Amino acid sequence: DAKTTQPPSMDCAEGRAANLPCNHSTISGNEYVYWYRQIHSQGPQYIIHGLKNNETNEMASLIITEDRKSSTLILPHATLRDTAVYYCIVRRHGSGNTGKLIFGQGTTLQVKP
Amino acid sequence: GAVVSQHPSRVICKSGTSVKIECRSLDFQATTMFWYRQFPKQSLMLMATSNEGSKATYEQGVEKDKFLINHASLTLSTLTVTSAHPEDSSFYICSAMGGQSSGNTIYFGEGSWLTVV
Numbered sequence: 025d026a027k028t029t030q031p032p033s034m035d036c037a038e039g040r041a042a043n044l045p046c047n048h049s050t051i052s053g054n055e056y057v058y059w060y061r062q063i064h065s066q067g068p069q070y071i072i073h074g075l076k077n078n079e080t081n082e083m084a085s086l087i088i089t090e091d092r093k094s095s096t097l098i099l100p101h102a103t104l105r106d107t108a109v110y111y112c113i114v115r116r117h118g119s120g121n122t123g124k125l126i127f128g129q130g131t132t133l134q135v136k137p
Numbered sequence: 138g139a140v141v142s143q144h145p146s147r148v149i150c151k152s153g154t155s156v157k158i159e160c161r162s163l164d165f166q167a168t169t170m171f172w173y174r175q176f177p178k179q180s181l182m183l184m185a186t187s188n189e190g191s192k193a194t195y196e197q198g199v200e201k202d203k204f205l206i207n208h209a210s211l212t213l214s215t216l217t218v219t220s221a222h223p224e225d226s227s228f229y230i231c232s233a234m235g236g237q238s239s240g241n242t243i244y245f246g247e248g249s250w251l252t253v254v
Binding site (some may be wrong): 028062065066067068069070073111117124125126127128129130 | 143172173183186222228230232242243245246247250
């Protein structure tokens, strides 16, 4: 599975949009971009995933560049409860061969009042 | 999203004993489950992939005889830490893969803290 690069930490003001970048320049055609977050001492929480089109759900939006070499997770109105470690993971999909999730170091997002 | 439950959430055991952690998918069937461990201030490390009805596949460097994994049904996988030692103290997290209807998304349990004394 392709490797991802994320900044180790970011700050965001409460109520503002948090934009978390991720580079995955070696992504291949059957690999999806997944985002999870982990709040301290809890299991990771699924946020969103996508292949090449932008995706939006009740938690966040995922913007993937046209060449698919990078993406941005957007939390539109960050709250203090969004403080967590955010993981961008590239995961292979394929018939009978859906890949596992390999975690990197992620980005620690600190939302400040 | 789908719910994955782990039990116990915290356990303390004596050195040399074995401890079992359960992972259940509550509202979906999971043919594949995964087990991770996480040390303080570190990322999650994949230990093994568990497939229902077959032997688990362990990641390089993980001792299969020490970390026994059983996936006897489509909703339950167990991890048994055998002959536990203080260095096995860690946060153990399981995850389960939903079916095609959920896009094969993987959902995580709440984690289990193991302390070996």
